[in-house]
Amino acid sequence: MLEYLPILYSIFLVISLCSSIILLIPKVSLNYVRIHIGVLTLPPLVALLALIFHVDNIIWGPLHFNTLTWLMAVFVLTVGLIVQRFSVHFLVGDRSYRQYFSLLTLTTAAGSLAWLSDDLRLLLICWGTTLLGLTLTIRLKKEWQVAKKAASTMGRYFTISWFVLLAAILWLTQTTGYWQLSQVMTQDSLALLETWEKTCINLLLVISVLIPAGQWPFQRWILDSAVAPTPISAVMHAGIVNAGGILLTLFAPLFNGSIAQIPLLILASVSVLIGTGIMFVQVDYKRQLVGSTIAQMGFMLIQCALGAYIAAIIHAVLHGLFKSTLFLQAGSALHHDQPLKKSKKPASFIGKFSGIMFGILAAIGFWAASPEDAYQLISAIILGFSVSFAWMQLIVFGHGRIGRISGLILFIAGALVYGLVHTGFHHLLHETIGTGAQPSIPAFLCLMFILFIGSAIGLWLSRNRTSRGFTILYLWLVQLGEPNQAAVESHPKYLTQYMSQGGKKDEFSINIK
Incomplete structure (x- = not known):
């Protein structure tokens, strides 16, 4: 029975796409959107069952089903389902109401198929469809010039990224003679590539993932995309920008130990x-x-870049769920009726010392588990800082005895949840992904240098807020984070045009109850 889950998943995915087409028919009632949401629950449910019962390493046609691809299918389709359920009321009244649901369904379905693809041609088609669907979704408000401009910028960046990925895949497949990813990534196939060819292909892959991830110096499109409707932003930040880690994981045997790690580390560290x-x-x-x-x-x-692909996948999934939640609750971010909070009192010496000690102990304990792993040292440093910061915020700065006790409970609960989640994901993925090759010493030292310099500059600036350097850096970051002038509008002019039409009634003025 379990071996039929891939077929069942494919059938339900096709039914979801057909349902999105039915929704576009004007004669179909808008209440059909609820039926459509119900249909969307079927594919991720089947993928979750396959993940639970460990339906692994099945190649069915151009698709490859294993724990990694099932996990990605569950993640992408679940985020899409939640966002579309949220959009039922959020987008009601919009003239493009039907088109939003259809494009969101197409985008998430194509995204799930991209990571299920064993045929690199199908991967290219599905990933290109995902990028196109996201661009068209933002462009739906044709009357709003700001959104139109943001979609144009995004389309240019995505087109460059897709063609760079196309060049890398064509080079790889023409040299190895295979289009199937499972065959291309074998040691015999990779042995056909010269060292310089591997380096060039890896650099092309790096560029193709940096652009959709919004990394420096390609961050312009993601800054302009802030004008997108909140549900679209949730899908984009949860399931599209994370694709870089997934793509590099699929090509991990090719990328491991490559000199391309160094430029990736530098650009990613600067982006951080x-x-x-x-x-x-x-x-x-x-x-x-x-x-x-x-x-x-x-x-x-x-x-x-450091070969920690399991950690990258865990990061991609958890960040996607967390960030989509933040976007969907963006409307409640400001509470104008609440008074401003008083600044916190300076922490005592005992509080600071305890926070530092807990951070050091956590870092030492984590690194001691596998000291030979270079990535573990960096993880230990980051974890130690996080533990120290959490201890200070939850316990040292807690309001009263009750506040500190509550903070201690949250601190312990957070540590337990982290351990359970990390252990569960690692147990699920370690056979499929495995451990990547260790990074070179220059790459490791480069990363440590950038992070150390960045931390030192941040610490100095935080203590010298009136200095000239602080002012220059602050204004530079403000300017860097602002959108293009063409992507800014004080008031959407298309709303004024709508209001001047005298409130003409149409099907989009109907409230869905």
């Missing part, structure tokens, strides 16, 4: 620093989330 800076200086909530995404995707690509 820039994204974090944009997040701190922006006052617009959605742009803060955009800056956070740039930084988080930088960390994910650093994990890939």
